[in-house]
Amino acid sequence: MSLISLSPLYFSALTAYLLGWPGYGLLLRLGVIDKPNARSSHGVPTVRGGGVSIIATILCAITLWLCIETGAGSQKTILAAVGGAVLVLAGVSFMDDLRSVGARLRFGCHAAAALAVLLTAGIPRTAFGGNLGLVVTAGLALVGFLWVAGHTNAFNFMDGINGLAAGQAVITGLATAGLAWAVGLTPDHPIIWLALITAGAAAGFFPHNFPRARMFMGDVSSAPLGFLLAVLGWWLACEAGWWLLLPVGLIHANFVLDTGFTLVRRILRGERWHEPHREHFYQRLVRSGRSHADVTLRELALQSINAGVVIYAVKAGGGWVLLAAVLVAAVWIGFFLYAERGFRASKA
Template sequence: MIIPLVFLLLTTVSFLLVRWLIFWLQRSQIFDVPNDRSSHSVPTPRGGGLAIVVLTLLVVLVYAFINKNWLQCSVFIMMGGIVAWLGWQDDVHSLSPKIRFLVQIIIAILTIIFFDYFHFLTIPLIGEVKVGWVGIPLTIFWIVGLTNAYNFMDGMDGFAGGQALLIAAGWIWISSNGGALPNQLAFWIGIAIAASTLGFLPHNWSPASIFMGDVGSTFLGYSFAVLPLLSLPDGGVPVLVGVVLLWAIILDTGVTFARRALKHENVLAAHRSHLYQRWLIGGVKSVHVNLIYYGFVLLAVILLWGWFQKLTIFPALIVIGLPLLWIGLLLLTGKWEHGHKD
């Protein structure tokens, strides 16, 4: 009974806190001013993700006091807090990308010093693959990459928040006492993120009254990167869970990054080349784009369920099916865009 009550309390507090943030950010003149890349047309307060950050870190702090898990909790609070602070500074002052990346790399290094790194990976159809010392740069890349990937994907009303709610729900299911990877800290982080984003979403749904901002999106990216380390520090199955739950975000960011690099474009510069942005430019309604990406997360949960149940076809669907689905979407989108130009 206590868990539903805590979830309801966090959701309510988040809703009220975001409502207050709208007022405070407007008074402080902290706005996202629309430009030619924006999906909004009027200046909108940004920084609503502060509610998600504050409530998640508060839940972890309470968990630390109750369970005496000081090391993991204090590291998560400090590193996650620094990531959020850096994002907040970028929301207010627009930091240099080089400074952001440098600090994020330092945070990733400190994180693996305390949480360890991925010593092996679990790949469906193949099994466990030991990566040895390669796991160190791989884990740093995972943390920094996912922190930024989630930030890059926060470009539409309800987009990052809705996916965060579903991804966190996936972690709640997997890390619960009856789940495949029971872990109480990961479970409560999932509860905190899911509840706080649920309270945030009514204010962020189109037309949004407030945006999440880098303070929220980078914190969510960092949190989702660290959850596999909390579940099983040396890698394995939790890494697979993290990758599958975020498969659409990872592929969208990775493919877009590669395409821009091959075209010799500045990969750090703002753009509208992500698949979801191409759909929006082509005239697909934002609510439909949101529902499709929410569906990607739900598909991931179904595939993980099948894999945990050891159903024969599901490993192939994860390793082969998801990339083929993305390739198909890219080809169809390219053909559709070409038809629009004609």
């Protein structure tokens, strides 16, 4: 991609960064403060909800695209639905930042947003026909729903230390654009455009949150970002082929696997899985004595390398994607075992 084709990345980064300053002042005046407790990973009161600058940037960009672009057809419909869903999720999530919102309402909104995407973006096409084709299509519809709704929650759960969620959004946004480019989509395609906008907006917020956090992203941004990144991957599979679901999953593997393993562990212990906690592997690393910056940089470095491997594998074709899947899974499982061993050693 040329520097010009990356212009959405630059403009959204600058916009989100600049919006962060007045956003901080407004949230401070409103008293939207995250106070430390036994289930948090920070030690001082910090402004929460600063990620509103990310969402404002993304929604303004989508609105501008819808007003300017002509003749986009179904792509315009999908983008309008995505923008509407992001707005609703951000609204409900901001209410949760201001005062706790019931889990049923939050998860209900996540489910409704996922269904809206399936109804507009559709289901990835397959070569199967007849009854088998119907079964496969139904299965993919279920996968799509679980993927979008589940990743919305997973991303929200993983926003717990300085810079991790924002950095993840930058890398996975860029990786999604890279996958789209690798399968032949042009830089002006709305998937690549929106992926760059998302990555740029998260990058603009990053300096406000890392290495020391002036403000936290908050649910107002973490839930919509998780939704948006999942939607971009699903939309890409609908456009270019169902087999891309594997590479898409691989570029999100660290958040998905960390959330999945932690969720299973909490359920087996009989704990309330949807309540805040400090049991994720990245949180265990912090609890073992490592700084937020150390843990974030380690995980983002691995994520960057893995994303590059996946893009290369998709571009190379053949069995490279399966090889990349084995490699990525091994890297993250190894990282989690490293985190677990460090945590247990610190408690010995």
